[in-house]
Amino acid sequence: MSDSSINLDELRQRIDQLDGDILRLISERAACAQKVAHVKLAHDKDAVFYRPEREAQVLRRIMSLNEGPLDSEEMARLFREIMSACLALEQPIKVAYLGPEGTFTQQAALKHFGESAISLPMAAIDEVFREVEAGAVNYGVVPVENSTEGVVNHTLDTFMDSSIHICGEVVLRIHHHLLISDTTRRDKISRIYSHPQSFGQCRKWLDAHYPHAERVPVSSNAEAAKLVKTEWHSAAIAGDMAAKLYGLERVADKIEDRPDNSTRFLIIGSHQVPMAGEDKTSIVVAMRNQPGALHDLLEPFHRHKIDLTRIETRPSRTGVWNYVFFIDFKGHVDEPRVAAVLDEVRLRASELRVLGSYPQGVL
Missing domain, CATH: 3.40.190.10 (Periplasmic binding protein-like II)
Incomplete structure (x- = not known):
């Protein structure tokens, strides 16, 4: 036999050995996840198994430790599926999304929660909100903005009448085909x-x-x-x-006009999310109808050097020519400087509601 065939046999044997090691370690991780579930249930029969901030921290750690040759996002996607399968051993996550089956919203749900999640299609965005509010599902996934076409107004408007929290975000590259x-x-x-x-x-x-x-x-x-x-x-x-x-x-493939065409989706749930380390906060603010109202709203963010990532205006439902502002910014409500800004904004606004603080999208 040639040297090349001997080396190939050795490499295949090494791959088989590594596959066995990977299998053993994944099984060990799954057993550990089961023990976590037992500990949680022993202290609280209504324990929450999926923790958005913990998952974001784990995925960011994996990406920081990765040395290749697989790129960091690909490695994080592999670990997402491992975590999804392990979580399903504790309690499968039920996720409502804007259907029917086969939509980009379902694709975003599976990207965020993994293939082991149970995804349930809904006919409209407000139905996704209602399923989460009723406790029929653990989370919902709804589109909020596209890089080409802008904001999804129906999603923003639904937040006005809902007590639901934003628990996460996921950005999906959108490729359209004919x-x-x-x-x-x-x-x-x-x-x-x-x-x-x-x-x-x-x-x-x-x-x-x-x-x-x-x-x-x-x-x-x-x-x-x-x-x-x-x-x-x-x-x-x-x-x-x-x-x-x-x-x-x-x-025809990839017929979108912009090659960077992407849609941002929000993960909605009934629980507030603790700090993950790299967080965003979304708020909705109604200002008094007076000169300089927008300046008064934004000035505290500038003074405290808080990075605004998005601001949208929607008509208020309380009167003609009144508006509310949807604002996203970096930071978490539990951070002192964020809390200080929100306290100032409350004094200047007629109403302020925090829609949620949540981990910035990892993938």
Whole structure:
């Protein structure tokens, strides 16, 4: 035998040995997770098993320790799945998301909670909120903003009437594909289905390639994929998950107008989240209708050097031409300087509500 074949055999034996070590260590970790569950239940029968701040700390630690050759995000995704499977031994997480099955929101839910979570589709954003409020699920996942099309107003408006907390965030790179079924006649496509946001994110490509096709907005990209299965002259704009789920063929890949097209999703739940070390806070503020109100609102953040990451304005439901401000900033409400800023803002605002402090998205 040649030296190369001997070396290859040795390398394969080493891989087999490492696989055995990995298997043993994962099983040991899973057994330890089971012991954690028993300890928690012994002290509290209503114990909370999933801790967003703890998971974020673990994933950041893994990324900081990683030396390659796998990149840090890929390594963190592997550990996310290990943690998801271990958590399912304690108690499977139930997560409601904006459905139907195959949407980007489901993809975001699985990215954040792992494949071992039980994901349940809801027909509307407010239904996701209601399921969480009723305790039927542990968490919900809803879209809040897209890098191309901006804020998802329905999500912000639903927070105004809800006591739900924001527990986390996840950012998903959005790739849109033009999809057809096996019965579609490519040269006769005259109708394209998709969510209104997706049409906005692919506007230039559609104008260039299908300027005369009818654009029919539907409730989700997954719904668009389902409709294409029943028609011979239509296509859908949707992502990988919907294409695989409904057995559709790609006519064109990555047709979004901006290559960095991303959507941010919020994780909502009924519990407040302790500090994780790298946190964000979301608040909603109603200001008195007077000159300089916006300056009065933002000045304390500037003075205390708190980094604002987003500010949105929405019409108030208490009167015509009154507005509320949704603000995201870095930091946690339990930090002294954040608490000091919020105390100042309360004195200047007619109403302030903290929607949640939560770990900044790791993946």
